[in-house]
Amino acid sequence: MNQYIIKGGKKLYGEVNISGAKNAALAILPAVILADSPCRIENIPDISDVKTIMTILSELGAEVEYIDTHTLKIDPRTVNTDIVPYESASKIRASYYFIGALLGRCCKAVVPFPGGCNFGVRPIDQHLKGFSALGCDTHLDERMIAVSSDGALKGANIYLDVVSVGATMNIMLAAVKAKGLTVIENAAREPHIVDLANFLNMMGADVSGAGTDTIKIRGVASLHGVTYSIIPDQIEAGTYMAAVAATGGNVLIKNITPKHLESISVKLIEMGVTIEEGDDCVRVIREDSLVKCNVKTMPHPGFPTDMQPQITVLLTIAQGTSMVNESVWEDNRFKYVDELKRMGANITVNGKIATIEGVETLKGATVSSTDLRAGAAMVIAGLVSQGTTYVEEIQYIERGYENIAEKLIGLGAEIDCVPKPRSLIEKIS
Numbered sequence: 001m002n003q004y005i006i007k008g009g010k011k012l013y014g015e016v017n018i019s020g021a022k023n024a025a026l027a028i029l030p031a032v033i034l035a036d037s038p039c040r041i042e043n044i045p046d047i048s049d050v051k052t053i054m055t056i057l058s059e060l061g062a063e064v065e066y067i068d069t070h071t072l073k074i075d076p077r078t079v080n081t082d083i084v085p086y087e088s089a090s091k092i093r094a095s096y097y098f099i100g101a102l103l104g105r106c107c108k109a110v111v112p113f114p115g116g117c118n119f120g121v122r123p124i125d126q127h128l129k130g131f132s133a134l135g136c137d138t139h140l141d142e143r144m145i146a147v148s149s150d151g152a153l154k155g156a157n158i159y160l161d162v163v164s165v166g167a168t169m170n171i172m173l174a175a176v177k178a179k180g181l182t183v184i185e186n187a188a189r190e191p192h193i194v195d196l197a198n199f200l201n202m203m204g205a206d207v208s209g210a211g212t213d214t215i216k217i218r219g220v221a222s223l224h225g226v227t228y229s230i231i232p233d234q235i236e237a238g239t240y241m242a243a244v245a246a247t248g249g250n251v252l253i254k255n256i257t258p259k260h261l262e263s264i265s266v267k268l269i270e271m272g273v274t275i276e277e278g279d280d281c282v283r284v285i286r287e288d289s290l291v292k293c294n295v296k297t298m299p300h301p302g303f304p305t306d307m308q309p310q311i312t313v314l315l316t317i318a319q320g321t322s323m324v325n326e327s328v329w330e331d332n333r334f335k336y337v338d339e340l341k342r343m344g345a346n347i348t349v350n351g352k353i354a355t356i357e358g359v360e361t362l363k364g365a366t367v368s369s370t371d372l373r374a375g376a377a378m379v380i381a382g383l384v385s386q387g388t389t390y391v392e393e394i395q396y397i398e399r400g401y402e403n404i405a406e407k408l409i410g411l412g413a414e415i416d417c418v419p420k421p422r423s424l425i426e427k428i429s
C-alpha cells in the first residue's frame, strides 16, 4: 500500500482545475444501459470508483472504450445479462445503481449488496421501498439483492422516509421506462441528481423537478444514446477550498459551478476566508487567523456531509470553540477524529456532535485514512501541520480524488507518494 509523505507549513498559491463529479458519474455511467444505442460521456473523473463501474459495465457485456482519460464511449446494445458479478460490485456503494438501471432496461436485476466507505450502517430500505412501489418483488440473501417485475414496471407515488441521494437516483433509473407517472416526494436535491435527470432527458426521458424535493417521471418507451459531459465535482472543489483556507494563501479554483459551492463558501467566509466568485471559478484567499464557527451537515442545499471531515480540520486551528453536528450519517463519520487528536487537535465527540477547541497548530504524525473524505482531511491536516505527516491507506483517497497529490504539488505543497515501508514483522515474517 502507498502512503503520502507531507511536509507541512507551506501556504498554497496558483490555480487548480476541478475534475468531473464522482457522485454524478457513478450514477450516469450505469444509466447508459437504459439506452438502445451508444453513449459518449465526457469530463469523467480519472478515479478508481469509476474504473470499478467500467469493469461492471464490461462484465455485463457492454462495449466500453476509453477515447481519452476523461472520455468514454459505451455501447449498451451488447449487454447480455441482468446479473452483476459479486467481485467488482461489492467494492463500492454505487454498484447499487445497476439495480435501477437493469430494472429500467429489462425489469430484472440481481446485484450484490453494495460496499463503500465504512461509516456505520448504510441501509437501502428506501431503495427497496421505491422498487416495490413500482411493482417489483425483492429477494435478499446474505450477498445478493434480486429485484424483478412480471412485465413492465408501473408508475407510482413514492414518499422517501429519509432524504436519500442513492434512493432518489435509483428510483429515477427504474422509473424512466415504467408505465405511467412516478412521483418521488421528499427527494434529495444534490447537484448530481440534477445532472442525472439532465442526462436521462437528453436520452429522451421525461423527468421534471430534479433539484427540488418532488421529482416527476413520466415513463417513455425507449431512450437513445447521447453525448454528455459530467458536471464539475462540488466536493473536490470544496476540498481544495478547505485546503487553502487551512494553509493560508491565494488559489484560483477553476472549472466549477459556484452555485453548487454556496453552503461551503458561506461557512469559509464566516471563518474569515475571502471568497471571490467568477462564472466558472472561485478564488480563495486566507491571510488572517481562522475564526471559530458551528457547522451542521444537511442534505443539499445545506452544508454537505462529504465536507464534514475537511471543515473539521479547519476548525482545529480556528480561534475559539466550534461545534460540528453530523446530521446525515451516524456518528461513525467521526472515526477520523482519533487520527486528528494524535496530531494535537483538541476535539471531543459525543454522538453526532464534535466540540472543537482551536489550537495554535497541529504537529505531523503517521495517520490512517478511515474513509474517502476522512483521508482527504488527513491530507489537509498534513498540509497545515508543523513537521512531516505520513498518510496511510491512500487507496481510499484515490477512489474519489483525481491526482490529488499532483494537484496540491502544483499549488506549492510538498508531498511524496511512496510505498509504505514494510514493518520489521513483515520483513522477518
Ligand code: EPZ
Residues within 6 Å of the ligand: 022, 023, 026, 093, 094, 117, 121, 122, 123, 124, 125, 126, 127, 128, 162, 163, 164, 165, 166, 167, 188, 305, 306, 328, 329, 330, 372, 373, 400
Ligand atoms: C451518497 O451516498 C454519496 N455517495 C455519499 O458520498 C454522501 O455522503 C451521501 O450520498 C449523502 O450526500 C454516492 O453518491 C456514491 P444517502 P448514499 O442515501 O446515496 C440513510 C462520498 O464521500 N438511508 O443520501 O449512500 C443513510 O443511512 C460518499 O462521495 C436510509 O436510511 O447516501 C443516511 O443516514 C460517502 N435508507 C442518509 O439516509 C436508505 O435506503 C443519507 O444517505 C438510504 C439511505
